[in-house]
Amino acid sequence: MTISTEKRPQAKKALRATAFAPKQAAESSLMSLTDFRNVYGSTPAFRVRLIRQGVRAVEVKDMVRMMDTPQDRVFKFLRLSTATVNRKASRDEELSAEDSERVVGMSNLIGQVQTMVEQSGNPEGFDAAKWLAHWLEEPIPALGGECPASYMDTMEGQKLVSNLLATMQSGAYA
Known part of the structure; x- marks a missing residue:
């Protein structure tokens, strides 16, 4: 069977798109949600791929443990269902893209x-996850x-909070 020349470019595009998608998914799955510095330093396009593939619920629970705050409280301010996160964690499933975006x-x-702390001085002994959990409240x-x-x-809202943190670092916020 031969492919007509009219359809060949479309077939090549489809093949490229199919071949590219697994590579992107594999790249996204290499980074842990709790690798905070690398999540922050990654490109927006990378974070979009991470969100679209869904964050593993087990990693969300790991992040909350690192924040040293009751999970119900963190899930409440992220508008996550505790039952859903716990169920998906027990099945090693991913959250929806909508929930993953907030996480x-x-x-x-x-x-x-x-x-910010690393750029501003000595980060020794500083725990960013615990500090942020406390500061958020x-x-x-x-x-x-x-x-x-x-x-x-x-x-x-998260952008607003991010901008406020940046303002604090610059010293413009009193």
């Missing part, structure tokens, strides 16, 4: 804090007295 956002924020004047945790359930 990757949290990992990214922890990585941002870790990077403190009322912040720049947020009208609200806690940053109340912004963690949306990507826009």
